[in-house]
């Protein structure tokens with residue numbers, strides 16, 4: 001596989017600059033097809049399109065910058081190796097998010113191998129799914145300087161405080177703009193579950209963030 | 215619509231493009247209920263803030279590392295598939311490929327051609343027999359010295375590589391053998 005592609009590339013069938021411009025103007029599925037046809041530079045285009053987006057998504061999900069970088073690396077390695085198996089009638093972005101999401105979920109699962117941590121995670125998930133939805137705007141408002149200084153931390157913290165299965169749908173919908181159907185596919189759940197988790201995630205998020213928001 | 219119903223169905227309103235819901239009843243409730251209005255504002259503002267904070271930047275060496283990982287993963291898999299040879303050989307081949315391939319991978323790097331170099335033929339001969347560091351007697355109680363360590367072939371020449379790369383070697387050198395690491 002390598003030899004063929006490298007030869008093709010090394011011969012420079014199309015000048016690099018033009019190829020890059022041409023690739024940048026194509027849709028994902030066409031770039032994927034180019035890669036499958038032997039144009040190695042097409043993979044670089046996919047990396048450029050998705051590296052930051054995936055890093056944001058994975059970082060928000062696992063809450064660890066360094067691990068997020070590693071997991072995004074691993075995502076691209078898998079894409080490179082398995083792209084020939086990708087069903088091209090589907091959206092490439094959904095597929096790559098599914099790979100990244102699964103790696104992020106595995107990471108969280110590995111962290112909760114300790115039975116106590118696992119128990120706490122299960123309890124947190126159960127509570128988050130069964131607690132009545134409520135809204136009470138607390139009167140506490142920190143002063144402006146404090147609020148400005150801590151806003152970023154608080155917002156990050158609010159996302160991180162959501163239980164894992166709420167966090168992932170919240171990030172995919174609110175920060176990544178994915179559709180319900182895509183979220184269902186990425187998280188391997190049904191639409192009803194996506195809706196209910198998203199609603200609860202928003203409720204939790206609002207309660208945490210409210211004191212910081214004017 | 216009351217407040218509870220508003221909270222329970224809030225996502226239908228927020229994701230109006232995803233739902234077959236008429237927003238009228240939600241809007242009517244928002245007009246008459248300051249608490250739910252505040253809720254909606256907090257969600258909107260919070261999400262806006264979360265979006266405005268960019269996540270961590272991609273590391274500078276991200277692409278180099280990725281290229282390395284891909285060559286490594288691909289070549290190891292290919293070598294294993296081809297002849298089922300040992301992972302050590304596969305790793306060595308991968309390392310050679312990385313050296314040869316760095317900079318030549320088109321998608322990310324700007325280098326598009328690699329120079330061709332004629333190298334002289336390589337002749338190989340058997341490596342010199344190295345002196346093997348014999349394990350020192352273990353200064354511990356006999357029951358902590360497993361019998362198989364005394365097996366004569368374990369330290370023989372053919373096992374040098376295995377020995378020198380095993381935990382046993384380092385632990386003997388440190389003189390702190392506690393466990394063999396072999397289970």
Ligand SMILES: [Zn+2]
Nearest residue numbers: 216217247250
């Ligand atoms: Zn209300």
